[in-house]
Amino acid sequence: MSLDIQLPPRERLLQAAVELLANSDGAPVSTRKITELAGVTAPTLYHHFGDKEGLFDAVVAVGFEQYVASEMDLEPTGKPLDDVRRMWDQHVRFGIEKPHLYLVMFGKVRPGNRSNRVSEAEALLRGKLDRAAEAGHLNVPPADAVRSIMAANIGVTLMLISEPEKERNFELSDMTRDAVITAVSSEAGIADSATPVGASSVVVAAIALNAALESSNPQQLSNTEMKMFLEWLHRISKTT
């Protein structure tokens, strides 16, 4: 059950850790399984990484480089806030595509003890937001904007990860993203692209009616009629 024999043990340990982490559905991965899969014994692991956490740090460092790279691949659009939006999306995508890595990086919260990865990710965002502030696009200090955006971004990603794949609704991400970015930005008209003003009153009314119907069942329509009516109502309240 051992891995490729030609790589040096250090690399095989990393590779084994990544592989086991990916197939373990969030359950803890034992050092024994790792060393076994790597075809190595325990002291080798501790010689190279000192610690189980050291090994995972190394794994996470690799993952974080992928993350940073994916954020850096984006060419600046010229509008810093649009860059921020794309970084948000990249963050979410990374979390969805590598949930195990993401959870090791962002999922283990300890009281009064913020993780390095969060700080590093914040620093990336901070760069863009500083430029946004220079351009006069922020109405709060960049430090505050960073924390709000980061908190929401992580919260949304964790929620999406925790949902069954089929139920995942990425509108949650777009909606929340635009909400927090709009709130920290001084540009008034940003929400326009998300919610066309012309349709909004229809949508609001449809949502209100839908809610009202669910709380009290009127007799004016038959069951089949009501079913179809709700279906159409639902279609109307979907802005997209």
Add this chain to the structure above:
Amino acid sequence: MSLDIQLPPRERLLQAAVELLANSDGAPVSTRKITELAGVTAPTLYHHFGDKEGLFDAVVAVGFEQYVASEMDLEPTGKPLDDVRRMWDQHVRFGIEKPHLYLVMFGKVRPGNRSNRVSEAEALLRGKLDRAAEAGHLNVPPADAVRSIMAANIGVTLMLISEPEKERNFELSDMTRDAVITAVSSEAGIADSATPVGASSVVVAAIALNAALESSNPQQLSNTEMKMFLEWLHRISKTT
């Protein structure tokens, strides 16, 4: 080192678990320490709770009742969205005051496997948001609003918990809270504040939707569908 001797072992186990959890700074708590502090041996724990996770579930259930109680103590303000704001604040406060409990309840994310507590907390919010929707204060379906608010709320709380107490800046919470709530709300309100919350809200909402549809023709329904839809809408708004 044992606890009060007069309580039944089950309660002593719970109490010991809570106490150790509170003083362990997020580090894992062993069943041995728990049973030792409770003055009980291992099988007693497994007899009552089946599992370590079972014990923690019981602990969390108690914590969740406190949480729910703190949310329920709030008297409705009459403005559902203000209630939502206060629930947000209560959520954050709970997380800050009992970080250990909060992390057990909301901190352990598993891919594709949402925690019960999140769903239950969502249900609480959902109630208020449904009423907001009935009153025409919502811009998006309540289900979407709930997820966005909840994700941001948890994200913010986790971030605040992970920060050293001195650096905690609660503006982060207020700012993000208002950002997401504003984003899902239609501040104008379709029928304004005149919309009563009762059986007649169906009629009011139907009338509002009718008016909105007449002023703008959405593309989500075909002509024949729209015709029938309007007919039914009319029928609903006629009678009580």
Add this chain to the structure above:
DNA sequence: CTAGCACCTATAGCATTGCTATATGAAGGG
């Protein structure tokens, strides 16, 4: 009063976990 029964608790121990004290092998410089 006693026998049986259900419930609760204890003794002792298993398998797995992260980690290490110590020893062995190989590679290179004097």
Add this chain to the structure above:
DNA sequence: CCCTTCATATAGCAATGCTATAGGTGCTAG
């Protein structure tokens, strides 16, 4: 050729979650 240094292995420790089994303890039925 020896000696140092790095890398890996042997064997085992202490702590963990959990359990097979047996021993009380109190209640009800005869």
